[in-house]
Amino acid sequence: xxxxxxxxxxxxxxxxxxxxxxxxxxxxxxxxxxxxxxxxxxxxxxxxxxxxxxxxxxxxxxxxxxxxxxxxxxxxxxxxxxxxxxxxxxxxxxxxxxxxxxxxxxxxxxxxxxxxxxxxxxxxxxxxxxxxxxxxxxxxxxxxxxxxxxxxxxxxxxxxxxxxxxxxxxxxxxxxxxxxxxxxxxxxxxxxxxxxxxxxxxxxxxxxxxxxxxxxxxxxxxxxxxxxxxxxxxxxxxxxxxxxxxxxxxxxxxxxxxxxxxxxxxxxxxxxxxxxxxxxxxxxxxxxxxxxxxxxxxxxxxxxxxxxxxxxxxxxxxxxxxxxxxxxxxxxxxxxxxxxxxxxxxxxxxxx
Amino acid sequence: xxxxxxxxxxxxxxxxxxxxxxxxxxxxxxxxxxxxxxxxxxxxxxxxxxxxxxxxxxxxxxxxxxxxxxxxxxxxxxxxxxxxxxxxxxxxxxxxxxxxxxxxxxxxxxxxxxxxxxxxxxxxxxxxxxxxxxxxxxxxxxxxxxxxxxxxxxxxxxxxxxxxxxxxxxxxxxxxxxxxxxxxxxxxxxxxxxxxxxxxx
Numbered sequence: 399x400x401x402x403x404x405x406x407x408x409x410x411x412x413x414x415x416x417x418x419x420x421x422x423x424x425x426x427x428x429x430x431x432x433x434x435x436x437x438x439x440x441x442x443x444x445x446x447x448x449x450x451x452x453x454x455x456x457x458x459x460x461x462x463x464x465x466x467x468x469x470x471x472x473x474x475x476x477x478x479x480x481x482x483x484x485x486x487x488x489x490x491x492x493x494x495x496x497x498x499x500x501x502x503x504x505x506x507x508x509x510x511x512x513x514x515x516x517x518x519x520x521x522x523x524x525x526x527x528x529x530x531x532x533x534x535x536x537x538x539x540x541x542x543x544x545x546x547x548x549x550x551x552x553x554x555x556x557x558x559x560x561x562x563x564x565x566x567x568x569x570x571x572x573x574x575x576x577x578x579x580x581x582x583x584x585x586x587x588x589x590x591x592x593x594x595x596x597x598x599x600x601x602x603x604x605x606x607x608x609x610x611x612x613x614x615x616x617x618x619x620x621x622x623x624x625x626x627x628x629x630x631x632x633x634x635x636x637x638x639x640x641x642x643x644x645x646x647x648x649x650x651x652x653x654x655x656x657x658x659x660x661x662x663x664x665x666x667x668x669x670x671x672x673x674x675x676x677x678x679x680x681x682x683x684x685x686x687x688x689x690x691x692x693x694x695x696x697x698x699x700x701x702x703x704x705x706x707x708x709x710x711x712x713x714x715x716x717x718x719x720x721x722x723x724x725x726x727x728x729x730x731x732x733x734x735x736x737x738x739x740x741x742x743x744x745x746x747x748x749x750x
Numbered sequence: 751x752x753x754x755x756x757x758x759x760x761x762x763x764x765x766x767x768x769x770x771x772x773x774x775x776x777x778x779x780x781x782x783x784x785x786x787x788x789x790x791x792x793x794x795x796x797x798x799x800x801x802x803x804x805x806x807x808x809x810x811x812x813x814x815x816x817x818x819x820x821x822x823x824x825x826x827x828x829x830x831x832x833x834x835x836x837x838x839x840x841x842x843x844x845x846x847x848x849x850x851x852x853x854x855x856x857x858x859x860x861x862x863x864x865x866x867x868x869x870x871x872x873x874x875x876x877x878x879x880x881x882x883x884x885x886x887x888x889x890x891x892x893x894x895x896x897x898x899x900x901x902x903x904x905x906x907x908x909x910x911x912x913x914x915x916x917x918x919x920x921x922x923x924x925x926x927x928x929x930x931x932x933x934x935x936x937x938x939x940x941x942x943x944x945x946x947x948x949x950x951x
Contacts, residue, residue, distance in 0.1 A: 469825045512830040515867065519833040527826065577834060578867040623869030627876070688873040689819055729824075737821045747821070 413600070416490050417712060420720045423482070426451065427723055430749075433730050437747040442468065442738040453478045454731075468739035472732040476529050479728035480505055483721065484535060493598050494717075497605075500595035501721055503560075505531045507588050509540055510552075510561070514577045517549050549577075563587055570633060579633045582620065586637065589613040589644045604715045607671070608706055610646045612699060612722075614672045617641055619695050621655055622663065622679065623688045631656050645672075660686075674702045696750050700726055726750055757923065759930030767927060771920040778912040784848055785905040792898045798891050805888055809881050812874070819874050827868060834865045835875075850901045853893055855886060 428436075428451060439445040446466065449455060457474045458466060483505065487498045509528040516523035523544050533539070537559040546552055553568045567583040589609065596605045624631055634641065638652045645652065647670070658666050660683050667676035678698030682691030700722070707719030730749045737747045757763060820828055839859035845852055863875040 472824060472826070511867075512826070515830045516833045518865065519836055521833045523830075523833070527830070575862065576865045576867055581867050620869065623873075627869060627873060629864075689815070689822070689870045692870050693822060732824050733821055736824065740817050740821060742817065742821060746818075 410492075410600070412490060412492050412494055413714070416486075416494050417714075417716060419489055420486070420717050421711075423486070424720050424723070426453070427720075428727055428731075433727070433734070433749055436731075437734050437737070437749060438744040439738065441741070442735065445734060445738045446471070449731075451478075453481070468732075468735040471735040475728050475731045475735070479724060480529055480531055482724045484532060486721075487535065493595075493600075497592075497595040497599055498721075499535065500592045502531070502535055503588050503591060505529050506536050506538060507584050509536075510538065510543075510556070510584060511577070511581050513540070513543050513546075514549070514552055514580055516544075517546065517552055518571075518575070518577045560591055561587055567633075567637075570636075582633060583637060583640075585613075585616060586640050586644055590640070593644065599714060601714060604706065604710070604713065605718055606646070608703060608715060608718055610644070611672060611674070611702060613644045615675055615695050615699050617645060617652075618655070618667065618672070618675050618679065619692055622660070622683065622691055625660060626686045626688050626691070674698060693748065693750070697748075700750060757927065759927045759934070761931060764924065764927045764931060767920060767924055771917065771924060774912060774916055774920060778909060778917065781905055781909045781912065785902060785909055787848070788850070788898050788902045788905060792895065792902060795891055795895050795898070798888070799895070801884075802888055802892075805881065805884050809885060812878050812881050815874060816878065819870060823868065823870060828871060831866050831868045831871045834867060835861050835863060848901075850897050852897055853890065855890060 432450070436445055436448055439448050446458065449458070454474060457477060458471065461470065461474075464470065483498070483502050487495060487502060490498060509531065512528055513523055525540055525544055528540055528544075531540075538555060538561075543552065543555050546555065549568060549572060553565060556562065556564065561584055564580050564583040564587060567579040570579040571577055589612075593606055593609055596602050596609055599605060621631065621634060624634070634656055635653070638649050638656070642649045642652045651666075651670070654666055655663065663683065664676040664680055667673060667679070675695065675698065678694045679691060682688075682694055703719060703722050707713075707715040707722075710716060733749065734747060757767075836859065838857070838861045841856040841858050843854045843856060845854070861875075861879060863872060863879050866872040866875055
């Protein structure tokens with residue numbers, strides 16, 4: 399027993415280096431208090447003036463010839479967000495690098511979604527609209543992808559990548575005239591891929607569990623949103639096996655969630671490892687408001703991952719805490735910038 | 751200025767003027783019927799105007815929700831989600847009913863909001879489209895009310911003019927022509943009688 403604990407205590411140098419760097423990098427992150435004081439600024443101009451992060455200030459002040467608006471500011475925040483993730487990938491190696499690369503795929507997924515939507519509507523899209531992910535970190539050539547004509551061409555571009563499993567969903571998407579099925583499956587592929595990388599990490603249990611909880615929160619949101627919109631859940635039924643794999647539950651459990659009435663949905667979650675979600679969906683279920691449901695799940699997940707990761711500042715979950723916090727900072731800054739530009743009062747701004 | 755000026759008082763003219771008066775009276779009746787029909791149509795539509803306040807309130811609510819959702823979801827998510835919906839095409843059709851100009855709006859290519867993949871934006875779009883269509887219908891009704899009200903005013907004015915000016919003046923003209931004819935007939939009778947009496951002597 400003692401020996402096993404002793405072995406457990408020995409961490410690889412890559413791990414120690416990574417966790418130390420993450421602790422160092424986390425000092426650059428904005429605290430909740432800083433974000434809240436930004437949300438209390440008078441207007442968009444004073445928001446920009448109050449914005450203190452060196453990475454943001456440098457980028458915003460380098461913009462010339464264009465007036466900075468919320469949209470442009472959000473792009474700057476997106477630049478910083480992607481840069482922070484990429485930087486972490488660059489400074490690490492081995493299994494941790496593979497894990498971080500898998501995590502980075504969420505940026506790639508976001509970009510694929512944007513291209514898919516444009517192609518579905520027959521609209522043009524440029525790479526400037528996409529999140530600025532360096533080519534070396536993507537399995538998709540976005541410079542080519544934005545120029546394709548149809549959804550079939552997008553599918554063709556994705557065939558040699560990890561997203562080839564979405565080919566059937568493309569057919570469903572064409573029949574439904576909506577990119578929703580493909581987006582769901584891409585997300586599923588992303589999480590399965592991330593879970594596979596996470597499970598190779600030493601003491602991976604907590605990381606895997608946290609990722610599963612994140613995936614479960616998106617699945618729960620999507621199922622309930624579809625129920626609220628009175629749309630069919632066919633796509634979920636078809637892919638219940640993959641979804642259950644991502645959530646780490648049985649297919650029967652996913653089918654139970656799909657069949658559950660809205661009033662019994664919470665109790666099904668309460669009895670599972672996703673109990674925290676149940677507390678965050680009750681108001682949304684009562685009002686049948688998709689936006690409210692989304693916001694409370696998103697906020698709920700922040701509280702959940704913070705509580706899990708903070709317990710172990712030297713553990714690998716701290717790395718996940720950093721990754722999620724970087725993302726939440728990007729989302730919150732974009733939210734505040736847009737709110738300020740549209741003249742929302744501080745009390746109307748609710749951070750994620 | 752009297753209508754009887756420069757009118758030759760002959761039997762032919764009298765017949766013609768009587769025919770015209772009959773025609774004018776029939777037209778007045780038709781115009782009265784149109785006026786009543788337009789008035790009843792207007793009465794039917796007017797209560798619908800009350801709905802505007804409610805629709806505007808709902809539009810304001812949806813707008814507030816739109817701002818909130820835009821803030822929470824971000825510009826890019828909104829833009830890319832809206833890209834999935836093809837551009838809306840409408841056709842404005844003008845038609846005349848009883849001489850009243852009316853407009854109808856046809857949705858040639860309605861926005862298929864069900865294509866939106868983001869459920870939050872989709873929910874908002876469904877709500878916004880519903881209110882937008884109600885507002886559009888309200889605008890068409892308002893346009894119809896305006897056209898009917900204008901027409902009612904014109905028709906009433908015409909009926910009044912016909913009943914109070916044109917018809918009485920025609921009646922006056924007929925009376926004038928009849929009197930003139932009577933006078934001429936009387937003088938003709940007197941002249942004839944005079945000639946007969948003179949010839950007898």
